[in-house]
Amino acid sequence: xxxxxxxxxxxxxxxxxxxxxxxxxxxxxxxxxxxxxxxxxxxxxxxxxxxxxxxxxxxxxxxxxxxxxxxxxxxxxxxxxxxxxxxxxxxxxxxxxxxxxxxxxxxxxxxxxxxxxxxxxxxxxxxxxxxxxxxxxxxxxxxxxxxxxxxxxxxxxxxxxxxxxxxxxxxxxxxxxxxxxxxxxxxxxxxxxxxxxxxxxxxxxxxxxxxxxxxxxxxxxxxxxxxxxxxxxxxxxxxxxxxxxxxxxxxxxxxxxxxxxxxxxxxxxxxxxxxxxxxxxxxxxxxxxxxxxxxxxxxxxxxxxxxxxxxxxxxxxxxxxxxxxxxxxxxxxxxxxxxxxxxxxxxxxxxxxxxxxxxxxxxxxxxxxxxxxxxxxxxxxxxxxxxxxxxxxxxxxxxxxxxxxxxxxxxxxxxxxxxxxxxxxxxxxxxxxxxxxxxxxxxxxxxxxxxxxxxxxxxxxxxxxxx
Amino acid sequence: xxxxxxxxxxxxxxxxxxxxxxxxxxxxxxxxxxxxxxxxxxxxxxxxxxxxxxxxxxxxxxxxxxxxxxxxxxxxxxxxxxxxxxxxxxxxxxxxxxxxxxxxxxxxxxxxxxxxxxxxxxxxxxxxxxxxxxxxxxxxxxxxxxxxxxxxxxxxxxxxxxxxxxxxxxxxxxxxxxxxxxxxxxxxxxxxxxxxxxxxxxxxxxxxxxxx
Ligand code: SF4
Numbered sequence: 001x002x003x004x005x006x007x008x009x010x011x012x013x014x015x016x017x018x019x020x021x022x023x024x025x026x027x028x029x030x031x032x033x034x035x036x037x038x039x040x041x042x043x044x045x046x047x048x049x050x051x052x053x054x055x056x057x058x059x060x061x062x063x064x065x066x067x068x069x070x071x072x073x074x075x076x077x078x079x080x081x082x083x084x085x086x087x088x089x090x091x092x093x094x095x096x097x098x099x100x101x102x103x104x105x106x107x108x109x110x111x112x113x114x115x116x117x118x119x120x121x122x123x124x125x126x127x128x129x130x131x132x133x134x135x136x137x138x139x140x141x142x143x144x145x146x147x148x149x150x151x152x153x154x155x156x157x158x159x160x161x162x163x164x165x166x167x168x169x170x171x172x173x174x175x176x177x178x179x180x181x182x183x184x185x186x187x188x189x190x191x192x193x194x195x196x197x198x199x200x201x202x203x204x205x206x207x208x209x210x211x212x213x214x215x216x217x218x219x220x221x222x223x224x225x226x227x228x229x230x231x232x233x234x235x236x237x238x239x240x241x242x243x244x245x246x247x248x249x250x251x252x253x254x255x256x257x258x259x260x261x262x263x264x265x266x267x268x269x270x271x272x273x274x275x276x277x278x279x280x281x282x283x284x285x286x287x288x289x290x291x292x293x294x295x296x297x298x299x300x301x302x303x304x305x306x307x308x309x310x311x312x313x314x315x316x317x318x319x320x321x322x323x324x325x326x327x328x329x330x331x332x333x334x335x336x337x338x339x340x341x342x343x344x345x346x347x348x349x350x351x352x353x354x355x356x357x358x359x360x361x362x363x364x365x366x367x368x369x370x371x372x373x374x375x376x377x378x379x380x381x382x383x384x385x386x387x388x389x390x391x392x393x394x395x396x397x398x399x400x401x402x403x404x405x406x407x408x409x410x411x412x413x414x415x416x417x418x419x420x421x422x423x424x425x426x427x428x429x430x431x432x433x434x435x436x437x438x439x440x441x442x443x444x445x446x447x448x449x450x451x452x453x454x455x456x457x458x459x460x461x462x463x464x465x466x467x
Numbered sequence: 468x469x470x471x472x473x474x475x476x477x478x479x480x481x482x483x484x485x486x487x488x489x490x491x492x493x494x495x496x497x498x499x500x501x502x503x504x505x506x507x508x509x510x511x512x513x514x515x516x517x518x519x520x521x522x523x524x525x526x527x528x529x530x531x532x533x534x535x536x537x538x539x540x541x542x543x544x545x546x547x548x549x550x551x552x553x554x555x556x557x558x559x560x561x562x563x564x565x566x567x568x569x570x571x572x573x574x575x576x577x578x579x580x581x582x583x584x585x586x587x588x589x590x591x592x593x594x595x596x597x598x599x600x601x602x603x604x605x606x607x608x609x610x611x612x613x614x615x616x617x618x619x620x621x622x623x624x625x626x627x628x629x630x631x632x633x634x635x636x637x638x639x640x641x642x643x644x645x646x647x648x649x650x651x652x653x654x655x656x657x658x659x660x661x662x663x664x665x666x667x668x669x670x671x672x673x674x675x676x677x678x679x
Contacts, residue, residue, distance in 0.1 A: 251676035
């Protein structure tokens with residue numbers, strides 16, 4: 001037997017049929033569903049008179065459209081309300097488990113999957129959402145799909161795919177104080193670019209990755225898609241297994257022991273070959289801040305906004321100029337001189353308990369700067385919220401002048417009422433700084449929770465290492 | 468799905484890289500529970516001067532005359548010429564729905580984001596990848612020549628310019644076959660029902676905790 005990568009193992013164990021040209025039918029173990037990308041798929045199923053192949057593989061939740069205040073009032077926007085209600089009625093009709101808006105377990109789909117143990121090592125996990133790559137942190141093969149594919153998985157429990165190329169990103173060393181998984185992944189994207197991983201399944205490994213908590217690993221895999229990768233993944237170790245023990249959907253008793261024995265094999269064999277390998281030194285990484293309209297437009301906090309006139313590639317120069325214009329920034333401005341208007345701590349990248357704890361530590365006993373129009377902390381799920389409140393973090397945020405909200409995607413993409421106004425500038429812990437992502441004309445700077453918290457207190461970006 | 472065999476169409480150049488799916492169809496339009504009706508809101512934030520919301524009458528909204536799709540010479544274009552990493556970002560299939568709703572049938576770029584590319588094929592939209600220098604040449608030609616059209620022959624995998632020059636492109640054989648014959652993926656997969664069931668039985672023995 002040849003030596004296999006983790007990706008090879010996950011792929012091989014899910015092959016149902018291989019076509020003459022290599023197109024492969026891959027079996028899907030877990031199908032997560034949210035309200036935005038599923039209605040047309042359910043409709044397709046109904047029109048064709050089909051039933052879900054295995055409704056028990058599905059777990060549904062509304063997250064993108066849900067309000068983060070006044071849940072009891074329901075959803076004010078009738079279009080959003082219809083979409084959320086459509087998910088509920090589809091789940092009722094097809095007997096799919098759904099965490100409704102008032103369920104304590106409701107939250108962002110990529111937060112609740114792992115939290116419930118619905119994401120397990122060795123699984124294939126799909127969702128009509130690009131950040132499904134998050135679940136790869138559990139040595140699962142997890143990737144986002146479009147709505148036609150959502151319908152395809154519902155109807156057949158399979159997807160037709162071609163195997164991706166494999167890439168290994170090895171990060172050795174330790175992250176310094178104030179430097180987080182978010183900074184690491186932003187630095188990686190800054191280096192390889194938003195198309196650097198196109199067509200690849202990336203395995204993250206090395207001592208810096210193994211030193212991360214599951215929360216940190218999820219942050220890394222979450223943003224693998226921003227590097228263009230099809231999936232990100234990390235091998236199973238003790239951290240993975242400890243996290244999963246006693247989760248509601250995880251196996252129990254004898255099955256748990258059998259599962260753990262199998263899961264421990266889910267790592268790349270010594271000497272397995274990858275199509276490409278990239279190395280990073282964690283000790284050199286500083287807190288990161290994006291300055292443009294693509295996650296690859298990122299620099300260290302002690303750096304300056306880059307100067308397009310120094311860029312030789314004309315296509316790149318043009319996109320830098322467009323980005324600076326959109327962002328309302330001058331070349332060569334020190335990052336720490338950039339004033340902000342709003343702060344958003346949340347999203348499937350950084351709204352887990354560890355993120356909230358870290359941000360709360362930064363703001364404890366301090367107050368948000370007078371120029372900040374709004375600072376919000378939005379937990380990733382009802383259970384994260386409950387845990388944070390149990391630890392008193394809600395009070396820390398509220399006393400510092402933050403708003404403490406109900407769980408959901410919120411201002412990560414501004415599909416609900418939480419958004420930026422034109423030209424407002426935001427320090428955000430989310431994953432995309434695209435034009436208009438957080439509201440028409442809104443300007444997003446991606447940072448870690450600690451950096452966002454420190455910016456809220458200072459009114460501008462600061463190096464959290466000296467904070 | 469409609470068949471795609473060949474086409475001949477007017478080309479519009481969109482000269483920016485990393486065009487993401489949020490730009491192709493902004494999120495407020497994702498609240499629809501339908502598959503159609505997204506065309507008028509394609510590139511909404513670039514195309515109109517006001518802020519678009521679902522349910523607005525798009526025919527009376529102020530147009531951004533600088534945006535390339537609004538220039539009279541490109542009216543009725545059905546081939547989009549784009550730059551690298553087109554379609555990056557969110558997995559929303561509303562992006563290809565909006566592009567085909569507008570009338571596009573082909574997008575030509577140096578590279579596409581993976582999920583977007585998959586979504587295109589499933590909606591009868593052909594993403595063609597050409598090398599960066601061919602793309603540069605096409606941009607120059609389109610901008611210099613009003614009414615510039617290209618022919619696409621999927622069977623031969625070529626793009627043909629008005630002067631008869633051809634660019635060969637690669638396309639996945641399976642996807643090509645689906646487009647040429649208008650085949651539906653679900654129907655194809657359901658031919659393997661017994662293999663899927665056998666697979667499930669094997670898996671139940673090996674990883675029983677997945678099936679409890
Ligand atoms: S938090 Fe943001 S990135 Fe994550 S699923 Fe929601 S909208 Fe998508």
